[in-house]
Amino acid sequence: MTKKFVLSAGLLAMGSMGSQAALIHRYSFNDAAGDASGAQLTDSVGGAHGVVQGAGAVFTGSGLDLPGGASDSAAYGDLPNNLISVHDAVTVEGWVTVDATSNGWARVFDFGSTEPGGVGGEVTGPGNTNGGGTAGMDYFFLSATVGNDYNTQRMEVRNVDGGTNIHTYDSTATTTAGVQYHFAATWANDGDGTSTINLWRDGVHQVIDGGVDSTLGDLNDVNNWLGRSTWLNDGNLDGTFDEFRIYNTALTGDQVAASYAAGADAAAIPEASSALLGLVGLMMGLGFRRR
Ligand SMILES: [Ca+2]
Numbered sequence: 001m002t003k004k005f006v007l008s009a010g011l012l013a014m015g016s017m018g019s020q021a022a023l024i025h026r027y028s029f030n031d032a033a034g035d036a037s038g039a040q041l042t043d044s045v046g047g048a049h050g051v052v053q054g055a056g057a058v059f060t061g062s063g064l065d066l067p068g069g070a071s072d073s074a075a076y077g078d079l080p081n082n083l084i085s086v087h088d089a090v091t092v093e094g095w096v097t098v099d100a101t102s103n104g105w106a107r108v109f110d111f112g113s114t115e116p117g118g119v120g121g122e123v124t125g126p127g128n129t130n131g132g133g134t135a136g137m138d139y140f141f142l143s144a145t146v147g148n149d150y151n152t153q154r155m156e157v158r159n160v161d162g163g164t165n166i167h168t169y170d171s172t173a174t175t176t177a178g179v180q181y182h183f184a185a186t187w188a189n190d191g192d193g194t195s196t197i198n199l200w201r202d203g204v205h206q207v208i209d210g211g212v213d214s215t216l217g218d219l220n221d222v223n224n225w226l227g228r229s230t231w232l233n234d235g236n237l238d239g240t241f242d243e244f245r246i247y248n249t250a251l252t253g254d255q256v257a258a259s260y261a262a263g264a265d266a267a268a269i270p271e272a273s274s275a276l277l278g279l280v281g282l283m284m285g286l287g288f289r290r291r
């Protein structure tokens with residue numbers, strides 16, 4: 001009873017901000033349980049479908065279960081190029097479970113490029129397919145771990161070809177293998193060539209207004225990966241993605257809290273609430289006309 005009330009209040013709050021917060025990509029991984037090798041990762045909102053690269057991934061029925069392991073063979077999610085660099089602000093949100101804490105520097109997500117950078121820095125499969133070096137060049141990532149410590153997570157931005165600095169912000173949330181957590185990472189261009197990034201985990205504000213001296217448009221996001229690092233020597237995540245979303249705004253703390261409360265399977269999300277209201281309005285309008 002109490003829970004229902006809180007949930008409704010949260011969704012109402014999000015609905016009222018619906019015109020500002022648009023969900024543009026939603027991956028729910030609800031495919032039938034079984035082998036996920038080479039499978040499409042369906043974007044039910046934006047049509048920007050991804051693909052499973054590498055070996056050992058399975059669908060659980062509600063999520064994508066990655067095996068972890070070396071970046072030259074283990075499975076990861078490969079999303080289309082230019083997913084976030086075309087926007088002035090984004091939120092990357094998801095529900096993920098670390099299955100095992102055995103892969104150093106494993107990423108939750110990493111959007112960017114690898115040596116030599118730029119379009120030439122695209123790596124199209126496991127291993128080093130572009131023949132360049134193995135370092136990440138331009139990127140925005142959230143790691144599941146710092147080194148081998150899964151009770152520390154890193155948010156980092158690098159813009160090598162723009163000559164700007166690496167910006168590193170760590171969070172210190174306890175991670176328990178097998179226990180799902182929620183994350184929301186935001187990036188907002190400030191309008192003067194700099195940006196601000198934030199991170200919440202399970203509703204707790206972990207990175208507060210971190211400064212970045214580049215913009216989303218400076219990002220060469222040709223390697224947009226779930227569970228794999230643009231630094232090719234890092235391990236891939238042994239983890240399970242239940243839900244992964246991208247919004248074209250930086251969600252506020254209240255919006256993040258509402259989404260976290262509504263959960264991974266929520267049917268009503270910011271712009272969906274508005275669309276539903278619009279549909280109800282249209283049906284009422286039609287009803288009146290028939291009379
Ligand atoms: Ca796994």
Ligand SMILES: [Ca+2]
Binds near residue numbers: 138160161220
């Ligand atoms: Ca750049």
Ligand SMILES: [Ca+2]
Binds near residue numbers: 081124224
């Ligand atoms: Ca790519």
Ligand SMILES: [Ca+2]
Binds near residue numbers: 028029030062063
């Ligand atoms: Ca799911």
